[in-house]
Amino acid sequence: MARMFTLECLLLLSCLSSCCSIQVFEFQGSGVQLDSHLLHANELSFTPLDFLSFCVRLRFYFLWEVSGFLQVSDNSTGQMMHTIQAEVNLNYIRVTLSKLRRYHFLKQQLRALTWHHVCVTYGDGVTISYLDGLEQDRRQGFLGESVTGTHIKIGSWDAYNSFSGQLSQANIWSRVLTADEVAALADCTMEEEGDILPWKGPWTVNGDISPSQVSLDDLCKGASGTEYFVFNDFTAHSAFQVCQGLGGFVPTPQLPEEYNTIIRTITEYHTKISSLCKSFWVGISDEKEEGVWIDIQHQSQLHPSWSVAEPDGDKLENCAIAEGPQQFADTRCDELKCVVCAVPRRPVWKLLGACERYQRNVHFVALQDNSSNLIFQGYSDFRIIQNEDKSEWVWKDWHTGQTMASLSNAVNDVPIGRQTWTLTKAMCSQTGGSARRLLLTPCGTGYFSCDDASCIPLYQRCDLKFDCHDKSDESGCHLVKFPPVYRPDLPPEINNNNFSQPLPIALYINIESADVDTSSMHMHVNFNVSMTWQESRLSFLNLNEDYTLNRVPYETMQRVWVPVIDFTNTKGNHITLTDHQTTMVINMLGKPRLGDNTQPEELEVYAGPENPMSVRRKYSITFQCQFNLKMYPFDEQFCNLELTMLSASSRLLVFDKVATTAVFNGNPQLVEYFVGDVDIEFHNERDFAAVFVKCQLLRRSGFIIMNVYIPSLCLLVISYLTLYFTPSNFQVRILASLTSLLVVATLYTQASASLPKTSYFKMVDVWLLSSIFFIFIIIVIHTIIDRARDWDAISGFRRMAPSPSPSGNVPLSNYIYMKNLRTSSVDNVPLDMENRRRNSVGLSTRNSQSANQLDIQSPPEELQELISFKPVHEIIILGARIFVLAILVVFHIVYWTVVLA
Known part of the structure; x- marks a missing residue:
């Protein structure tokens, strides 16, 4: 009875084992190329296929130039024809279906000693390849002929095109598997045998082949888990460095299960040194701060389980070892101990x-x-x-x-x-x-290897700060890769095409400050010039998204072609320079490709046409301007910064109309001007391409208005007001007008001295000359008025129109004056002018005093006619007032209309 029970248990275990394990065949385990293969025991017979799928699970040991693992042949016509062939390589799968042959490139590389699930489907002219359940590539193409077959060979095509490793679950279907079905087969959630070729066989073994049973867990999760490497006689720092270099870390077993796993690994797989590794390093240290134990891998604080009386080394013992489950002890870091490195499986x-x-x-x-x-x-x-x-x-x-x-x-x-x-x-x-x-x-894709084999993200390479523990990431930061033949004296071409269009050069001009001298028509400018172009002959390495980190060293910059631009309208000869004050950077805009293995470092190579170069330098140059000062000081000027390409003619080099820009970022309020818009004019049609940076200068006329216009206007008003002075005060009137004339003339001289000599009149000239002319007219009028007064005196008219007194009578002084006019001399001849003026003034003064006390009755009838007429000089005064005011108003209307327009 007991024997029967034992037999039933063994059968049950056998059944469970067969249900949870898969048949696996190992081909060429020794690594020697042979024609070792599985041959289907029965001759196949299936209808010609226009739709099909095949899948296989493989784990390779070695890769040859051609590692063929599947071959379907047809000899129904008497001649062996291969209708299906599949081979595997590191980066691709090559599939032949009838007369259709295609390479299917993988998005991720195959890994040795790791189980991979490979599937290929064909239908309606589309071939799709899958790796581990994920689509890798799809190709277009038709079979030409339907797929037929009588023989199936697994593991090799022949002795020189064979597979080395393990194979399992090779199946062929007469339909197109869906992406979900492929994913389910890859993760072992679905098991379906092929209707054309089932993996269950029967198979005939030929050559170096070893069958075995492998659990589904190992097949489906072969790339997961952790491996342990054990070394003896390592210091703590060497242990940390080696484990990190191996792609792993020094574990710190805090649970008994973790400790037992490590000990079991040492005992089972490293029997030679297992007796020497009674204790081993753990990944903690308190070197930075005594008593604060830090996990080396995660840089976080840990509270380890110490043995009795541990830690006891104070500042002398800053590393730790494991002596048993949850039994740590501190020790000196320079002691030689065993180290166990926990490494993710199969790096x-x-x-x-x-x-x-x-x-x-x-x-x-x-x-x-x-x-x-x-x-x-x-x-x-x-x-x-x-x-x-x-x-x-x-x-x-x-x-x-x-x-x-x-x-x-x-x-x-x-x-x-x-x-x-x-x-x-x-x-x-x-x-x-x-x-x-x-x-x-x-280190995998996207990582840089330090000298000690530790890994950092590739973008931290050459970022001007140390990221590797050994500080090797900032060494050998070469940005430019030169071709075998490179001429820095020849300009590049677009995409290295001799028949391409001229290479566009983009300018960015940043004007920081400007100083305009109107008298000499010069503008001194401090500005930065950036030139950007595509250098298709070069390749670039170690680029960062931050362009400021992609600065090219001076020695390399001297070997690179740089466009030369002439500043044409300058005072003296000036061109762009490439010296120590010049900064050259590379702008990372394109996607990189992986470099080859000719250099002992990971390289991302950037193509020159996709990643433009830029040079920038600051200049301080005086430009010659052509000002039109007709409207000064209410003018708007433009000063051009003329730049001409010197490196080559416009047949090869032009300025980029889209990318070229110019801006003014300084203080726009200059002494005389306000800087307005900055525009660009392109002249790529010239023999040598040119660009004009047109700076708008708006005159700040407040200074001229305050110092010229307002003073001259006040003097003009004063001159006009002299027409209202007492006509008898000729000296006062003429002196005020002459003084105004002299001051205005002085203002004109000063204004002219601060402006360039021009052959045309400026608006300020018109203003001042007109003011001088108006004052001159007023002086002339005063002279005429004075002469008219003399004529009135000779002709017997009174100096002023009669002004009746409040009583309606005419003052006595007027009669006395008229009487004196007739009796001024014995012979009735007028006195000389000076006496007459003096007598008339005196009589007028005395008579005005008596007139306040006495009014005389109306004059006799013979004087009525004489009293009713005004003297000529008063008429001239009234006319002059109106005339001068009219021409002043008309002048100002016309003048300011022109200014405002």
Whole structure:
């Protein structure tokens, strides 16, 4: 009864094992190319296919030039024809369906020793490839003929086109699988056998093939999990550095389960040193602050579980080891202990700087044997191992036994990171025996490898601050990659096309300040000139989105072609310069492509046509202007900054009309002007392209108005008011007018001295000359008035019109004056002018005093006719007042209309 129960249990376990595991075949495990394959035991017979899908789960060991894993053949006509062929490589899958052959490039590279699920579907002229359930590529094309077949071969095409690794779940369907079905097959949530070819077989084994059973978990999650590398005799800092370089970290087991996992790994896989690793380093330290233990990986504070009486080292012991589950002890960091590195499963290692043609030759997987020997197994024929006496590391072809390079005195006794190797075979234009820097790194796409093989984001490379622990990310920051032949004296062409259009040069002119001298017609300008162009002959490296970090060193700038522009209308000869005051930057606008492996570093290469170059320099230059001062001081001027291309004619170089801009960012309020708009005029049609930067200058006329117009207007008014002075005060009237004339003439002289000599009149000239002319007319009128008064005196008229007194009578003084006119001399001849003027003034004064006390009755009848007429000089005065006022009003209306217009 007991034996029966035991047998039933064994059968049950066998059934459970078969349900949860999949048949797997290993091909060419030794790495030797052979025609090892599975052949379907039965001859196939299916109708010609116009729609089909095939899937396979694979895990490769080595990649050859052609790693064929599937072949369907048809010999129904007596001649063997291959109707389906599939091969796998690092970056692509090549599929042949009947007469249709296409490369399907992968979005992510295949990884050695990692299970991948590959599917290809065809229908309606579209071939779609999938990797691990995700669509990778789709290609157009028709079969030409329907797919037929009688034989199916798995694992190789022939001895030279074979697959090395493990294969499972190869199925072929006579329909197109949907994307959801492919994803379900990839993550093992659906199991469906192919109706054309089911994986269950039956199969005939031929050659070096080993069958096995693998659980679904290992098949579907083969790339997950953690691997452990164990090393002996490492200091704490070396342990941290090596583990980080391996792409992992030094674990800190805080739970007993975590500690037991590490111990079990050491015991099972590293039997040779398991007895030596009773204690091992953990990833904590209190070097920064005593008593504050920091997790090295996450840079966060931890509170570890210490052994009894630990920690006890004070400032001398700043690192820690694990002596048992939850039993940590502090110790000196320079002691030699075991270290366990926890590494995510299967990081891809690359050897950069080797100039290898095939990518598979420089891809490696880090392994460790039972003796804890570290091995870097290549994807193809190469591997990196230590020699027998462990004196150096060698990179060799294990098939031929040829050594490519060797490394002595490796840092921390491991070959990882950027180190100097000795070549034993010529490579990269270097002969055997020479030294060359090579980089062995686990860093993936988008990361930069520090010298110690630790990884930082690629955008932190050459950003003017240290991000690597060893500060290697700011070394060798070369931005420009020159072609083998480069002439800095020849201008570039668009896309390196000799038949392209002229290369456009974009200008950005930033005027910071300006000083305008109207008298000399000069404008002194402080401005920045930026020139931007596309240099299609160059490639760029290590660019950042922040263009200020993409500054080209002076030595490199001297080797690059830079356009030369002449400042044409300047005082003296001035051109753009490329000197120590010049800044050259590269603007990252395009998408990069990955660089090759000729350099021992990760490179993103940017194409020259997509990432323009710019040079910027500040200039302080005096430009000659052509001012039209007819409307001065109410004028609007324009001063041009004329720039002419000197590097080549307009057949090759022109100014970019779209991207060229000019701005004024200084204080727009100058001494005499207000800076307005800044416009640009292009003259690319000239023999040498030119551009005019047109600066608008609006006159600030307040100074002239306050110092010229208002004073001259006041003097003009004063001159006009002299027409209202007492006519008898000729000296006062004439002196006031002459003084006004002299002052206005002085203002005219001063205004003219501050302006350039012109052959035309300016508005200020018109104003001042008109003021002088008006004052001159007033002086002439005063002279005429004075002569008219004399004539009135000779003719016997009274000096003033009679003014009746309040009583209605005429003052006595008027009669006395008229009487004196007739009796001024015995012979009735008038007295001389001076006496007559003096007598008349005296009589007028005395008679005006008596007139206040006495009114005389109306004059006799013979005098009535004489009294009714005004003297001529009064008529002239009245006319002069009206005439001068009229011409002044008309002049001002016309003048200010012209000014305002």
